[in-house]
Amino acid sequence: MIQIFGNFLENLFNKDNLEKTQVFGDFVERPQQEEHLTLGFSPSAIPIRKRWRNNGLSADYLANYLATFFPIKVDEPDGIDKLAEMKSAVSYIANELLENSMKYSDKTALYPITLHTQLDSDKIRLFVDNSILPAQAENFKTFIHELINSDPDELFISKLEENAESENTSSSGLGFLTMINDYSAKLGWKFDTVGQDSPVMTVTTMVELAV
Amino acid sequence: MQVKGDNYNVWYDKNNGAVNFNGALRLTGMQDYAPILQLLNEIASKEPANIVLNLQSLEFLNSSGISMLSKFVIGMRKKKSIQMKILGSNNIPWQGKSLKNLQRLMPGLTLDLQ
Numbered sequence: 231m232i233q234i235f236g237n238f239l240e241n242l243f244n245k246d247n248l249e250k251t252q253v254f255g256d257f258v259e260r261p262q263q264e265e266h267l268t269l270g271f272s273p274s275a276i277p278i279r280k281r282w283r284n285n286g287l288s289a290d291y292l293a294n295y296l297a298t299f300f301p302i303k304v305d306e307p308d309g310i311d312k313l314a315e316m317k318s319a320v321s322y323i324a325n326e327l328l329e330n331s332m333k334y335s336d337k338t339a340l341y342p343i344t345l346h347t348q349l350d351s352d353k354i355r356l357f358v359d360n361s362i363l364p365a366q367a368e369n370f371k372t373f374i375h376e377l378i379n380s381d382p383d384e385l386f387i388s389k390l391e392e393n394a395e396s397e398n399t400s401s402s403g404l405g406f407l408t409m410i411n412d413y414s415a416k417l418g419w420k421f422d423t424v425g426q427d428s429p430v431m432t433v434t435t436m437v438e439l440a441v
Numbered sequence: 442m443q444v445k446g447d448n449y450n451v452w453y454d455k456n457n458g459a460v461n462f463n464g465a466l467r468l469t470g471m472q473d474y475a476p477i478l479q480l481l482n483e484i485a486s487k488e489p490a491n492i493v494l495n496l497q498s499l500e501f502l503n504s505s506g507i508s509m510l511s512k513f514v515i516g517m518r519k520k521k522s523i524q525m526k527i528l529g530s531n532n533i534p535w536q537g538k539s540l541k542n543l544q545r546l547m548p549g550l551t552l553d554l555q
Contacts, residue, residue: 318535393508
């Protein structure tokens, strides 16, 4: 009887855990052994407007830092162009990820925003991890569902048309759609909670770029 | 007519009908882009024969900025008498990737990447 009850608890616990972590799209976990770099931010420390200019600085820094490790040689044909293109792509994507995390993180959660990047032999992965309010998380999941189940190209154009009609839209997912359509990026997400007893929800967005 | 910020400058050159964009535009959202959109709409309201958006010195544009430009271009579809042209640079990688979307929104738009 005790054994059965124990199993029941264990199942309940595991099920609970599974329900808390949700993965969408092409998400992969981040192994630490490759060349990597992590930047951390404390979202509640200074107002978002003051912090905003640092998104661009951080994104450019990341792009320049990674450029050293890109498997592109400047003396190969188009090498310089390819390098500039790669740097521009990383800078654009890192900036978008930071902007999103600054806008949508739960400022009361005291949970840091981290931007992590790692280089594989033929791909770059960027991860941004931040807290998120449960209501925002639900909206975000609805958008992800829409994104995964539609043609990203058509969705992009229809979102642009929608935006043009409305007076004020801020969360249209255009950043993600440009990453997929203009930069051929693969995206994935992981929703989680900080700990067993904590109500704080987190989301990690992963963007993968082929080098 | 001009909208200027820390890292960017947008101004209208009456002589050649070009709106010149310089620097890096990373404003926080559509609300912050409103003054630039207003400048563009003001020019369009005068129904000039041509409007050129010269982006050849615009090093960076975030997705909110892409959204703002798209909104303007979509509005311009109704003003059939105005010839729209976007002048870009092949040396700025984001332009080659993202500007073609504006042409998809408005097939009559001329996109000139140099």
